[in-house]
Amino acid sequence: MKFFIDTADLEEIAEAKSWGCLAGVTTNPSLYAKTGGKLEDFEPHMLKIAELCEGLPVSAEVTANTAEGMVEQGRRLSALAPNIVVKLPICEAGLAACRALADEGVRVNMTLIFSATQALLAANAGARYVSPFVGRYDDIALDGLAQLGDIVTCIKNYDWSGKNPDGRVEIITASVRTPNHVTQAALMGADIATVPMKALRKCLHHPLTDAGLAAFEADWERVASAR
Numbered sequence: 001m002k003f004f005i006d007t008a009d010l011e012e013i014a015e016a017k018s019w020g021c022l023a024g025v026t027t028n029p030s031l032y033a034k035t036g037g038k039l040e041d042f043e044p045h046m047l048k049i050a051e052l053c054e055g056l057p058v059s060a061e062v063t064a065n066t067a068e069g070m071v072e073q074g075r076r077l078s079a080l081a082p083n084i085v086v087k088l089p090i091c092e093a094g095l096a097a098c099r100a101l102a103d104e105g106v107r108v109n110m111t112l113i114f115s116a117t118q119a120l121l122a123a124n125a126g127a128r129y130v131s132p133f134v135g136r137y138d139d140i141a142l143d144g145l146a147q148l149g150d151i152v153t154c155i156k157n158y159d160w161s162g163k164n165p166d167g168r169v170e171i172i173t174a175s176v177r178t179p180n181h182v183t184q185a186a187l188m189g190a191d192i193a194t195v196p197m198k199a200l201r202k203c204l205h206h207p208l209t210d211a212g213l214a215a216f217e218a219d220w221e222r223v224a225s226a227r
Contacts (some may be wrong), residue, residue, distance in 0.1 A: 001186040003174065004057075004194035008032040008045065012197040013052055019204075024057040025049055026109070026131070026172065026194040027087075028087065043080060050081035059109045059129070061087035062097075070097035080105060080107045085109045085129065095125040102126025102164045103181045111170065116150040128164045131194070132174035134185070145184045148173060152188045179203045187195065 002023035005016045006033040027049065037045055044058040058081070062073040070093060071136040074086040078101070082189045086101055086108045087096040098108045102125070109129040110122035114137065119130045132151045137144025151173055159226045170191035176182060179202050195203065 001182075001190060002192045003200070004192055005032070006174065006176070006194040006196045007201060008035050008037070008049065009197070010048060010052065012033075013049060016200060017053065017198065022053070022056065023052055024059075024194075026059040026174070028061045028089070028111070029063055041078065046077060046084065048084050054083065056083060057085045057107070057129075058083055059085045059087040059111075060091075060110065065093065066072045067093040067096035067100070070094065074101045074106060074108075075104070075227045087111050087131075088127075095121060098100070098122065098125040099129055102128075105165050107165055111174065112153070115147060116154045119151045120154055121161055123163060123169045125159075126164045126170065128166055129170050129172050129192075131172040131174040134173060134181050135175035135177040137175075138177070144175070144182070145188075148190065150186060151190045152190055156189065177219055 003021055004024040004026050005013055005022060006026045007013060008027040013025055028138055032042060050058045057078040060077045062070045064070045064073050070088055073165040077086050080083050085107045087190050089112045090097055090110050098110060101108055107128040108126060109131055113119050113130055113132045117134045119132060132148050134144035134148055137147060172192040172194050173185040173190045174194050176193055176195045176199055180204055185193050188212055
């Protein structure tokens with residue numbers, strides 16, 4: 001399974017990239033707002049991310065709420081850099097915009113997916129990526145991982161040749177809160193987990209690893225100070 005980072009923070013992206021395991025970036029308007037960004041700097045900021053992650057897919061989300069507006073904004077975003085993926089919300093307008101953009105060769109990531117039927121509609125409309133949310137299901141005391149499992153099974157049941165520019169659909173596990181979300185998504189066969197930096201660090205660290213490193217360091221200090 002591939003790891004994306006879910007952020008618009010350039011420093012977080014640069015750090016995650018330095019680990020050598022970053023395969024892409026997802027952003028959204030809320031994440032951009034957290035950086036303190038201004039409206040006029042939105043597209044330049046997306047370009048900075050795309051340049052920092054050259055060759056890796058970078059999802060930039062539209063803010064329009066009509067199909068025509070989404071297509072227009074999607075064209076502008078995709079023209080910024082070849083690795084920009086246009087992110088659209090799953091809704092009537094989003095599906096129509098997805099089909100129009102896919103027919104023009106634009107890669108689309110359909111987001112805010114919570115059910116298998118939504119994922120199947122998105123894939124049929126030309127989405128290159130579908131992003132089912134896990135953590136937000138947990139927030140309302142429902143099983144987000146069970147829904148993810150249904151989506152993985154449904155999407156992998158079919159051949160998506162000719163539906164989008166690459167003829168394949170990848171599942172991005174989104175709204176990831178814990179390492180267990182990542183583990184279970186990988187066991188189910190999800191293609192990607194997009195993980196915020198806080199959760200990504202949790203995936204990296206383990207108390208037994210930290211204790212082992214501390215013990216190694218203490219032992220080596222004794223060796224170094226031995227006379």
